[in-house]
């Protein structure tokens with residue numbers, strides 16, 4: 171376990187802080203944070219802090235989108251009330267794969283941890299997962315595997331090549347210190363007697379990942395549990411239920427029971443939300459309400475739209491099943507990489523059909539019927555205009571123009587107006603980057619691209635008249651009028667941050683990486699950052715964990731807090747400052763540290 175942040179010598183102030191914390195009468199702190207908001211792969215993280223100090227344990231589900239129990243179990247845990255320790259929950263690690271109910275979209279995200287990759291959206295997700303794991307003392311991964319694992323061959327369904335109903339570890343004892351098999355055995359001894367039928371009991375599955383002759387080694391060495399062991403030397407395990415057990419309700423409840431037992435083993439104390447009467451079976455039948463141009467989505471309906479005007483898509487939060495909050499998706503004309511519920515941007519170009527899904531469950535489609543534009547100022551015959559989603563907002567960029575962006579912004583090119591004839595799909599080539607797995611076809615439409623000059627092939631990085639690096643985006647649709655625009659990339663600069671303090675005071679801090687700053691102890695709100703781009707392209711980490719703008723952190727009397735600002739998409743550091751309590755120097759001297 172990592173040491174607590176307060177030095178032992180500051181016992182007085184620690185005791186005082188504890189009293190303060192108890193007085194504040196907050197039962198526990200639950201915070202959520204969404205990484206990559208406005209992209210096709212938002213990643214929600216819940217940080218549940220108990221009043222009693224304890225270890226930090228991370229639980230993750232949904233890394234492979236066809237393993238439904240994992241994300242339902244994690245989702246349920248994200249509503250737990252934590253009494254002791256800190257629980258970090260990532261319920262749906264891989265939203266695009268969940269929306270398609272496939273194991274992998276470009277690459278298997280659970281095979282991207284043997285080295286830092288930088289190729290696909292999966293690699294951006296892996297960066298967040300690594301960042302959270304670095305703050306954790308233990309890790310539990312929730313999966314759903316085929317068949318039933320058995321160390322010996324029993325039949326086709328039950329043998330060493332199956333993964334279901336097992337608890338997976340990479341080593342029995344890791345580096346002589348982590349006794350993983352003992353720990354798992356002791357939990358299974360308590361868990362299994364209650365598993366009915368007995369043939370569904372969980373087996374210990376040691377993949378011997380580090381043994382040179384392990385048949386599982388080559389794959390498992392790329393996995394996240396292996397990374398947790400190797401990089402952080404923290405206990406890590408995977409709880410697999412079986413895809414061959416039908417009732418989802420059974421699987422989620424058993425996986426949940428197992429997860430809670432392991433969490434308790436790691437030192438977390440928690441209360442689950444009330445689950446009586448809750449059915450996990452039809453979780454994705456009642457997603458939140460989706461409105462398109464103000465009309466509620468109903469399978470088979472027709473949506474009215476005006477040619478040349480963007481479709482407006484809204485997710486009505488708080489509607490649908492109050493317990494599950496299935497993740498909705500709305501796809502236009504079968505374009506599965508363009509989920510219209512994930513962004514404020516929309517489509518100008520005409521679509522025929524919209525398909526709705528909830529956590530990958532297909533819920534039907536609507537037709538879209540266009541009436542001609544009200545104004546006569548149609549775009550036909552004029553300069554082609556690109557539909558660009560820039561940081562999740564729609565921008566129209568005419569051919570020949572330059573779009574101003576900041577390093578670390580995100581861009582998705584959704585189409586061109588006027589559209590190519592005969593409903594042909596537009597081919598959009600973003601020069602200098604390959605966005606589709608294993609193919610360099612030049613088709614980069616509908617793909618989120620991080621505008622980081624380091625990710626582009628150097629020979630395609632031109633220098634614009636403003637001296638800044640720029641890239642080119644070309645329309646290469648056969649038979650269509652050629653068109654292109656530039657994207658100019660300015661470096662991102664953070665000028666300052668605004669903090670609002672415990673007594674209503676405001677601190678305007680110039681952002682100077684490496685500098686320190688003294689503040690009155692108490693609760694501070696991270697209100698704002700001034701930079702040359704949009705604030706949502708910045709991630710703030712307080713003591714290594716994400717803090718949304720508008721949320722607060724506590725500056726204790728006995729310890730300082732680190733405030734780090736990163737580029738949101740790439741996590742490139744923009745700088746770190748230390749915030750120290752104003753009275754800390756004198757206190758520390760008195761305590762004799």
Ligand SMILES: [Zn+2]
Pocket residue numbers: 234237313314315
């Ligand atoms: Zn899996």
